[in-house]
Structures are given as C-alpha cells and as structure tokens.
Amino acid sequence: MIYINLLPWRAQRRAQRQKQFYATAVVAAIVGAALVLAGVTYMNSRIDHQEARNQMLQSEIRVLDRQIARIRDIDRQRQNVIDRIEVIQTLQASRPEAVHLFDQMVRTLPEGTFFQELRQEGDRIRLVGRAESNARISALMRRVDGSPWLRDSTLQIIETRQEGPLQVRDFRLEALQTRPGANDEAGSDGEAS
DSSP states (O other): OOOOOOHHHHHHHHHHHHHHHHHHHHHHHHHHHHHHHHHHHHHHHHHHHHHHHHHHHHHHHHHHHHHHHHHHHHHHHHHHHHHHHHHHHHHHHHHHHHHHHHHHHHHHOOTTEEEEEEEEETTEEEEEEEESSHHHHHHHHHHHHHOSSEEEEEEEEEEEEEETTEEEEEEEEEEEEOOHHHHHHHHHHHHHO
C-alpha cells in the first residue's frame, strides 16, 4: 500500500485560507472604515446643511421681528390718529351745544328771574340765581324739564332774604344737558341699516 503524506498539502491549504481570511478581513475593515467615513462625512454635511438652514431662519426671524416692531409702531401711531380723530369729531359734534345751551337758558328763564352763575361739569349744569318768588323758581324748573336740551332739574337750595323793600330768593338748581339730535340720528341710522 502506498502511503501519501497529506500534511504539507493541508498546511499549504491552511496557510492559503489564512491569507485569504486576512485579506478578506483587511478588505472588510477597509470597506467598513470607508463606510464609517462616508457615514460621518454624510452626517457632517447634513449637520452643516441644517446649521446653514438654521442660520438662514434666524436671520429671517430677525428681519421679521424688526418688521413686527415696525408694524406695532405703525399700529400705535394709527391708534393715536384714530383717538385724535374721535376727539376732534366729538368736539366738532359738541360745538353747537354751547350755543343751544345758552339759547335754552334764555328761553327757559321766566320774567323776574335772573342767573348769577352758570357752571357746566360734564353733562351736569349748575344754575345759581335770584328770583322774585318761589313760583318763578317753579316755572323755571318746569321750563327746564320741558326743554329739549335740558332735563332732570333738581332744586338744591332756596334762601329767602330781604333786599330793601323786596324779598329775594337765592336759589341753586342743577340739571342735565341732553342732545336731542343724538337720539334722532341713532334712530335714523338704525332704520337705514
């Protein structure tokens, strides 16, 4: 029988497999390192891209914040102008009221009565004056209540005193000023709409 020594062939084959294994391991390590490097590079580029987008967004946000601040300033100025216009319109609407008030004071004043003081605080009118009798003061109050520009007369004080041969009554009367045109305008506006 022939004996064949297979040991050198096995040793060669084992050495070849080891070389192949090391070569495969080195190639796998190189491929793995290349993949890791590619992954790191890709992630860094994505991070840089996102940071650039964040910077762009931050700069746009700053621009918008400045525009919002300008808009707020413009809104504040607009509200100031609207407030001024409303004050002017109120003053313009109330301009003839003083004329009507003085006209009503003359119309409501009965004979034998006169005013010493006329004071207005808001819508409240205070009348201080003198009359020949209590009946004249009552007539004044009725006329004030019947006036379209005055209402709710309230007598505060009547003092009777002797002035020479005459008896004089000092009085203080309060009333509210009304605006008869305001009610008519509100009614006509409501009907028109």
